[in-house]
Amino acid sequence: MRRGTRPRMGDRATSDVVVRLRTPEGRDEWLYCHSAVLAAGSKYFADRLSDAWPTCQILDSRYCVEVHCAEPDLSSHVTALRLLYADEPVSRFGVRGALALLQAAEHLGCPRIAAACADYIESAPWDEADEEEILAAAPFLAPQHGRLLARLRPIDPAPAAGIFLSAFRHATSAAAPRELKSAAQEQLEYMLTEDDDAPLLAFDDDSVKSQVKDCVTGLLNRFSDFVSSALTKQKEAPCSGGDDGEPQQELHSFISDISWVCQVLSKLEMMKYLVIYWLGASSHVVEVVEAACPGFDCLKTRLKVIEISAKVLEAAAFSNIVLPAEKRCHAVNVWIRFAGRTKALVDQADVGDGDAETPKIGLDGEVWQGLESAIVSIVLTLPSNTQAEILSEWLQSKHACFPDLTEAFDTWCYRSKVARTRLSFLNNINEAP
Template sequence: MRAAARPKIGDRATSDVVVRLRTPDSGRDEWLYCHSRVLAAGSAYFADRLSDAWPTCQILDSRYCVEVHCRDADLSSHVTALRLLYAAEPVSRFGVRGALSLLDAAAHLACARTAAACADYLESAPWDEADEEEILAAAPRLGAHRARVLARLRPADPAPATAIFLSAFRHATAAPSAASRELKPAAQEQLEYMLTEDDDAPLLAFGAGSSDAVKSQVKGCVTGLLNSFSNFTSSALTKQREPPCSGELQQDLHSFVSDIAWVCQVLGKLEMMKFLAAYWVEASSAVVAAVEAAAAECHPGPECLKTRLKVVEISAKVLEAVAFGNVVLPAEKRRHAVSVWIGFAGTTRHLVDEADRGNDDGDGDDEDGNNGDGDTEAEAASASAAAAAAKIGLDGEVWQGLESAITSIVTTLPSNTQAEVLSEWLQSKHAAFPDLSEAFDAWCYRSKVARRRLSFLNSTNRAS
């Protein structure tokens, strides 16, 4: 049909069919003067209704009348579908809700071109969350177009999901750099979400067979991060940095330990904590020395405390893995680990408590009612640092988990080694945390009853 000869809908003089749209809910009717050749060419529904096989009813001016029943809410979309049969080109600007409504009407009237145009629009248009809910609700009515319209919402196949996981993991564990500062947090956040089991199952589930290659690549990325961290700590302890108070060492150290803290969470979900725990225990002394070196580079402040808390967080996860038996280490390594982290954790907890007290003291007015206006500049800076540090917290479960893990590990050591560790703890300045009273009680009891409990060994030795 040439465009020049195309009739217009509503042209009563040339129409030979009246389409009556009926809505049973409100009784609204819409009468449209149409052309049988246009309707039959664009709609299988009308081609069937206007065929000789379908009984029709003649009305005024010998025109055929075709009644179409629809819901009141769908009336306007049915009118639009009829009008689009007369369009030379399919319309593509619908809006998501408009396209869904029109697609329903086009499917009802079997208007293939209009339905395809609606599906093309829905498949390519951006959606917001409300749009997605509308599309999901309409999914049963999408018919042959359902698969491609819903393609962006369907679960990803294992291969592409694994590929994006590994690519993101490489970014998440890359050495600190200006280029990675923005992408890395996003990658870490999404990777953690992919592996989290909440209302839905994790996006990735690594089975025994297919996960070996994935875990090998994950281990390679983490090993690269840990090697970079080892090089960093060695450099921090041996090289003079200029200017002396640049804060660069502190910033880089915090970036590294933040990445390692995040890696701990991921490796825990993948059941791969063993090799990281072994590394952390081995590197304990170097890590503590690097933290102290970074604190010495500039005046201690909130950033230093943030870094110390990240280190405590990592150590808690590592020591819990050792305490639960997930990571098996020889006694000398367990002894070294608890000795280092008892002292570090105690000092850090003391600094946090001091910051809290400093913040509480700084909240009130001074005795003269001056709101602290008489403070010196240094005192004001110190109060500001304390206030900022007080906002830096660590979940109470982390402190409790660390304390429980250290207690458990101490009780696994030989009795003489336990005595050495407990003696060091009792002599430390910050013995209030971790509280090893439980381990102390267990050592006292075991030591006192040891001869009686092990007397059978002496009998055996004499008999042999």
């Protein structure tokens, strides 16, 4: 070899060592190398080629060093050996290629190559397959490469709460672009979803819930202003209801946002605030919706209102939210009528659509069932005379098919018939001297 000329792997004329890569499957790779290059870049070869290590002289007095590796790792070991001869320790092999090379470099004790691979992997974008490969390899990597997992580690509570609140403000803001608002709503819902993994956040901090409540208050206040303005315009020009598409779109936007907030508050166990607001505003909400969506127009908006009302009434019926009888009575009266009209419109739309390939407009059956169960439960909490008034109106309605109050009717009949007997002790108390 001429002075100043860099040796090349595979040059049999100048090589003084053969590296034999062997796999359990019996595959061999013979590489003609140079002991000085190997020892300088690899601790493994430095040890094997030292005077203290017994060697086997074969092939015209050249040293032979065996390296055992798994079949899938053979090519990355070859690459690691080639890079010992390169000016730059590593080229860009893609994340998974660099990861395989990193593992080979660690096996051969090549710190320069391993560090270059780790630097590249740490700075490169990953897809999901890359992440799975990195997680699988992580337990076998040297401790100094733990930084590769930095972007995959669980986030600390403080920044997690910060990003949640920032996203929640966008999700409930009137000024946020629709794309940003939709993305924020989607990701926040995912963060709170209980699936195979635990929810991303645990809301033990009252200050976080307080800020969530402030955002919801702002949304509901804007909605109240919209409802008041719409009702005022309706009184001034009653014949124009439903003709202008802009109020319909604004109404649908508000209802969609409140529907999403309803889901989030349910997961945060903060439904009480929305229940009190929604039941108090029920009459005005229904009046605005009926004016803006008189028939089949904006049926999706009506169904969103049904979704909200179902969750609100379920919370009122089955949770620890205590409401006066007058509010419970008013709420079920309003939503029995609206639910009956909306269900009839949905059934008519499904029957009238002759195209079997067109998706039908409707809700999951569990929503209707949940609404019906909540209404029945609330009706049965009311005084018997109030129940009689509600049931009488329901029986006379042309929409008596939904909600089905038969269970409430049966219970009312039984209670009414046995009332005198069951409460006879009251007569004895009244007749006592």
